[in-house]
Structure formats: C-alpha cells, structure tokens
Amino acid sequence: MAWTRFGKKKDMPGGLWIKCENCGQMLFRKEFEQRFRVCSACGYHFTLPGRERVALTADPGTFEELYKNLVAEDRLGFVDRVPYAEKLKETGKKTGESDAMIVGTCTIKGLPVVLGVMNFSFMGGSMGMVVGEKVARAIELATARKLPVVLFCCSGGARMHEGPISLMQMAKTCGALARLNEAGGVSISVMTHPTTGGVTASFASVCDVLIAEPHALIGFAGPRVIATTIKKELPKGFQRAEFLLEKGQIDKIVPRASLRDEVARLVAYATGQDPVKAFKEPWETGVPVEVAAPAESEPAPAPKKKVRAKTAE
Numbered sequence: 185m186a187w188t189r190f191g192k193k194k195d196m197p198g199g200l201w202i203k204c205e206n207c208g209q210m211l212f213r214k215e216f217e218q219r220f221r222v223c224s225a226c227g228y229h230f231t232l233p234g235r236e237r238v239a240l241t242a243d244p245g246t247f248e249e250l251y252k253n254l255v256a257e258d259r260l261g262f263v264d265r266v267p268y269a270e271k272l273k274e275t276g277k278k279t280g281e282s283d284a285m286i287v288g289t290c291t292i293k294g295l296p297v298v299l300g301v302m303n304f305s306f307m308g309g310s311m312g313m314v315v316g317e318k319v320a321r322a323i324e325l326a327t328a329r330k331l332p333v334v335l336f337c338c339s340g341g342a343r344m345h346e347g348p349i350s351l352m353q354m355a356k357t358c359g360a361l362a363r364l365n366e367a368g369g370v371s372i373s374v375m376t377h378p379t380t381g382g383v384t385a386s387f388a389s390v391c392d393v394l395i396a397e398p399h400a401l402i403g404f405a406g407p408r409v410i411a412t413t414i415k416k417e418l419p420k421g422f423q424r425a426e427f428l429l430e431k432g433q434i435d436k437i438v439p440r441a442s443l444r445d446e447v448a449r450l451v452a453y454a455t456g457q458d459p460v461k462a463f464k465e466p467w468e469t470g471v472p473v474e475v476a477a478p479a480e481s482e483p484a485p486a487p488k489k490k491v492r493a494k495t496a497e
C-alpha cells in the first residue's frame with residue numbers, strides 16, 4: 185500500500201488488518217477501506233491514494249482524465265541514491281501513474297468542475313515540472329470554460345530532483361490562479377494530510393476557499409526545523425488543521441465523509457445554483473455509489489453477539 189514518509193508501514197502479515205497510526209487500534213482492512221481510510225475508533229484520516237480520492241469525489245463515470253501523457257525530464261542529470269530518470273521510471277511502474285498529479289473534468293453531484301488530485305504515493309506527492317504544469321493547465325482550462333476548479337492537495341513539497349525548476353512551479357500555478365481570479369473564476373483547495381513545502385506555499389494556500397481534512401498536517405518547513413531555528417518549544421497542535429483554523433489560516437475543516445457534499449455546496453454557491461438542493465440530494469452519508477457504505481452489512485461477528493446478549497438480558 186501507499187508508502188508515506190510521515191507514517192511507517194505497520195501492516196500485519198497478510199494485510200488483513202492495519203494498525204491505526206494515531207490510536208493503535210487494529211482495523212479490519214476491508215472495512216477500513218470502505219470507510220475511505222478513516223479510523224473507526226478515533227476518526228484519524230489516513231492519506232488517501234489519488235485514484236480513491238477521484239472515485240470518492242467525482243460522480244461515477246464522469247471523470248475524464250487530461251494531460252495524462254506529461255512526463256518529467258531529468259534536466260539536471262540528478263543522482264540521489266538512484267538517478268532521477270531511473271527513479272521516475274521505477275515509481276511509474278510501481279504506481280501505474282506518470283507523476284504525482286491527476287487532473288480531469290467531472291461533475292460533482294451533477295455540477296461540472298475541473299478536478300485536480302495529488303497522489304502522495306508518487307514520490308511523496310512532490311511538485312516538479314509535471315505537477316506544476318498539470319495544475320496550471322487545470323486552472324487555465326477552468327478559466328477558459330468558466331468552471332470552478334477543485335484541487336485536492338497532498339504533498340511533501342517541491343521535488344528537489346528538479347532543482348529550481350520545481351520552485352518555478354510555485355510562481356506558475358499562482359500566476360494561473362491570479363488570472364482565473366481576474367476572470368471571475370472560483371478555486372477551491374482541499375488540504376489533506378500532509379500538505380507541506382512548496383505546495384502549501386503556493387496554489388494550496390491561494391485558492392478562494394481553503395478547506396482542510398481533520399488533523400491534517402499543513403505547513404511549510406517541518407516542525408523540527410522550525411523549533412531548532414527559533415530555539416523555542418512549539419505550541420501544542422502546531423501545523424495541524426485545527427490549530428490553523430483557530431489562527432485563521434484556513435476557512436473550514438470538513439471530515440472526509442462530508443467533503444463531497446461540502447464541495448458541491450460551495451460549487452453551487454459559486455455558480456449561482458441552489459446550494460440547498462446540491463447539499464440535500466442523495467448523499468446523507470457522503471458515500472458514493474462505487475464505494476460501499478461504512479460496513480454495517482459485514483462487521484466482525486463479535487459485536488452482533490454482544491448486542492444479542494444485551495437484548496436478552
């Protein structure tokens with residue numbers, strides 16, 4: 185499953201169970217995935233793979249992917265442990281993706297949007313030339329077609345393998361957003377765990393509406409770097425969504441199960457349609473058709489017995 189820099193792989197052998205990174209609870213993998221990778225015990229939101237995010241957000245069958253063939257070039261001849269060019273190929277094979285960004289058009293509860301989703305499993309969702317280009321093109325398409333653009337962010341920051349080219353993506357994406365803004369367009373950024381570095385410092389933070397998932401880590405430099413630089417202890421909850429909401433950095437925290445509803449409502453508002461209708465339609469639970477409901481249908485047998493025992497008493 186997805187490799188993350190922020191939480192070591194803690195799968196049990198066989199992969200049937202997974203341990204919550206936050207509370208340590210053992211979770212039945214199938215049920216955990218049906219709950220969109222949210223811990224049933226503590227509500228902790230795990231990083232969601234890009235394709236699952238698209239399936240969770242777009243109306244079934246409406247997502248049309250764009251700019252799929254953009255592939256990064258190794259302009260610097262960068263060699264880390266492995267040459268960058270090789271790493272790109274390997275990661276491409278492993279993930280089946282060409283880079284860390286998925287862009288396309290779709291409808292959300294019947295409302296057309298341009299959707300961009302970052303994929304953390306591709307080199308930590310790092311932003312290089314392809315991610316920047318896809319984000320910029322998505323925004324430009326939204327400007328041309330007068331559609332809202334919705335960007336799901338999840339990134340470890342700029343891709344160091346591309347040196348200054350990766351940093352230029354910050355200006356490029358922000359420039360595209362400024363032109364969208366001038367044209368009267370709307371942009372929504374959803375920051376998910378983790379959104380850091382050059383992505384936080386560019387398009388993720390300059391959209392019209394900034395939403396975050398609960399407890400998401402959002403920041404520029406890591407907390408350890410900041411603590412050593414300023415030589416002070418950092419406040420509790422530093423760089424977490426709840427802390428940033430309190431400080432006014434983000435507009436709202438929305439749990440994953442309600443995100444589709446909330447985004448649809450904002451899109452409806454922004455495009456002059458009835459937001460109440462968009463909000464109420466079929467999604468009481470925020471569960472899309474393709475993903476099964478948080479499993480009441482097939483739980484472990486133990487709780488059922490307990491319920492019976494209680495009612496018998």
Ligand SMILES: [Zn+2]
Pocket residue numbers: 204205206207208209223224225226227228
């Ligand atoms: Zn948990």
